[in-house]
Amino acid sequence: MQRGQDDIRVAFIAGTSWSGSTLLEQALAQVDGCVSVGELYWLGNRDWPSMVCECGREFRSCQFWQSVLVEAFGSRSAPIRAEIGARSEGLFRHSILPTLARSRSPLHPAAAFAELGAMIEPLYRAVETMTGATTIVDASKCALWGLAVSRVDTIDLRVVHLVRDPEGFVASDGRSRELPYPPGAMREPRPASRSLLTWLLLNLEAEILTSRVADKVRVRYEDLTRAPASTARRVAGFAGLETDISQHFADNALIVRRTGHAVGGNPRRPRLGQTVIERPDAPVTPSHPGPGRSAHHPLASRLSRRYRRSAGITVAPRSSNP
Ligand SMILES: [Zn+2]
Secondary structure (H helix, E strand, O other): OOOOOOOEEEEEEEEOOOOOHHHHHHHHOOOOOEEEOEOHHHHHOOOHHHOEOOOOOEHHHOHHHHHHHHHHHHHHHHHHHHHHHHHHOOHHHOOOHHHHHOOOOOOOHHHHHHHHHHHHHHHHHHHHHHHOOOEEEEEEEOHHHHHHHOOOOOEEEEEEEEEOOHHHHHHHHOOOEEOOOOOOOEEOOOOHHHHHHHHHHHHHHHHHHHHHOOEEEEEEHHHHHHOHHHHHHHHHHHOOOOOOHHHHEEOOEEEEOOOOOOEOOOOOOOOOEEEEOOOOOOOOOOOOOOOOOOOOOHHHHHHHHHHHHOOOEEEOOOOOOO
16 A cells, blocks of 8 residues: 555554553653554543543643644544544454444444544544654554554554463463552452453454554564563664664663653553563462463464564565555
């Protein structure tokens, strides 16, 4: 596909939670010309105005996001944000039914996703206008959200499929986790069987997304955490960023010199200063007791072997969008 001069470049991180996406997103956000919106998916959530922005304010009083909404939708920002939320609410649970049900073409998933994508596009456009960024990072991870974005002709979508070995993910997902809302709320530890299913579904959805776009890379969490500077440098190049990202790393730490207005994301996101990066072989203690911690499933094992074979980063050759 020929890209237009006015196309918005969006680097979209797809995959599972606990796979280094916040680290990668925050590293990219340090590079000149790049801005991270965090997990934009959450903007449609009904509780979003009460959630806390990276800047520390609730979104209802964050000047940046309130200006983005006005720039994107004018006086109709409240109903359009609500409509984005209603159409995308199933996507994190792997359901496209609400997306179809509210579409003008409920029997045509491609058209329904295109309608949702057309509602999301003005948000990226407004962020680009307000920040002057040449690359916007969206770390929503939910590949079905990315699928809607992939239907927008004026977005130069570059997909980073971040994968973690299932054993590490299942152990990490088996711990209590802080929820994005309300403040202080915790999520129960998950049993291994559920974590493994989540790993499979999110990675399969990411593969559906990457099969649809011309520009995609696969990045392994294990490589990102073992060699953060060199891995991030290759991702930054893929995302069209020319300034060397290595200057924002020191040994095994990320140096954050500026913060922004990221939505959602890991509550332990790197803040100003140095954040030590945990190596992939650091022990993870799941808090879920009892049996069933096995991360073995024939399909997961097969996928995982394939991801390991694509060691480092694989960049698919450019091809036309299907
Ligand atoms: Zn903010």
